[in-house]
Amino acid sequence: MASEGTTKQRRQRIRKTLLLISLLMLPATMFYFSPYLIIWGGSQGIVVGSFLMFSAMFLSSLFIGRLWCGWLCPTGAVQEYSTKLRDKRARGGKCNWIKFLIWVPWLAIIILAFIDAGGIQKVDPFWNIDYGITVATPQNIVFVVALVLLLVFMVITTGRRGFCHYLCWMSPFMIVGRKLGNAARLPGLRLTAENDNCIDCKTCTNVCPMSLDVNSMVRDGRMENSECNLCGECIDSCPEHVIEYRFCRMPGHQ
Ligand code: SF4
Ligand code: SF4
Numbered sequence: 001m002a003s004e005g006t007t008k009q010r011r012q013r014i015r016k017t018l019l020l021i022s023l024l025m026l027p028a029t030m031f032y033f034s035p036y037l038i039i040w041g042g043s044q045g046i047v048v049g050s051f052l053m054f055s056a057m058f059l060s061s062l063f064i065g066r067l068w069c070g071w072l073c074p075t076g077a078v079q080e081y082s083t084k085l086r087d088k089r090a091r092g093g094k095c096n097w098i099k100f101l102i103w104v105p106w107l108a109i110i111i112l113a114f115i116d117a118g119g120i121q122k123v124d125p126f127w128n129i130d131y132g133i134t135v136a137t138p139q140n141i142v143f144v145v146a147l148v149l150l151l152v153f154m155v156i157t158t159g160r161r162g163f164c165h166y167l168c169w170m171s172p173f174m175i176v177g178r179k180l181g182n183a184a185r186l187p188g189l190r191l192t193a194e195n196d197n198c199i200d201c202k203t204c205t206n207v208c209p210m211s212l213d214v215n216s217m218v219r220d221g222r223m224e225n226s227e228c229n230l231c232g233e234c235i236d237s238c239p240e241h242v243i244e245y246r247f248c249r250m251p252g253h254q
Helices: 002-033 037-042 049-064 067-071 074-082 093-116 138-158 162-166 171-183 203-207 214-220 233-237
Strands: 188-193 243-248
Touching: 002 049, 002 067, 002 074, 002 138, 002 233, 037 049, 037 093, 049 067, 049 171, 049 188, 067 171, 074 138, 074 162, 093 162, 093 171, 138 162, 171 188, 188 214, 203 214, 203 233, 233 243
Parallel strands: none
Antiparallel strands: 188 243
């Protein structure tokens, strides 16, 4: 049991380290997540870096859901570190759909931009990113600082990973991808739980960076949640080892 506990601690240390690396790289990588560059490139028929990045998120989510959000996303990293300023649970729940109010019109604009340009003319991952680095042009530091301030503001005002819940333009790609993967009965990385062993201590709920009621998910036997980023905090903090990762089809789809 002791070695299992150490393995779990190590897993979260690795996750936090990956997030920190991602955060430190944000000044270089930010434009690869740009919601604007993809439209600008699209208007000229150019598939830019953020187009490729969002496509990779969508395709990977068919099998690994929102693992990206929990383990590698720089905006997620800023938010998790921002909880040191204020750590309150996000309300989430019924308001999570707000981000789709941004995503759907934005996606429509991207599609229309490409149609207007006569379709895809070329692929250039580094288009309009000097030397492939966001802050190679010093004035772009303003964009990085503005994004970081927005992320911190969202955490302080709306709670843990508030930006992920309400504003993120990237997560809908993975939410839709995950739902399509499940509908197609694809195997995927997911959480499973042995709810007989649960002692209702609620540790899993308290540690969840997405503020999910994990205890209820365990009790209801419904571990699939579109806001879950598969960070594994609930797995690694549960004293009864109730929750675990499994690569399988959705329960009921075997
Ligand atoms: S339910 Fe577990 S794996 Fe999913 S976000 Fe919450 S703590 Fe992470
Ligand atoms: S941490 Fe484990 S034992 Fe405690 S409520 Fe969550 S699943 Fe149940």
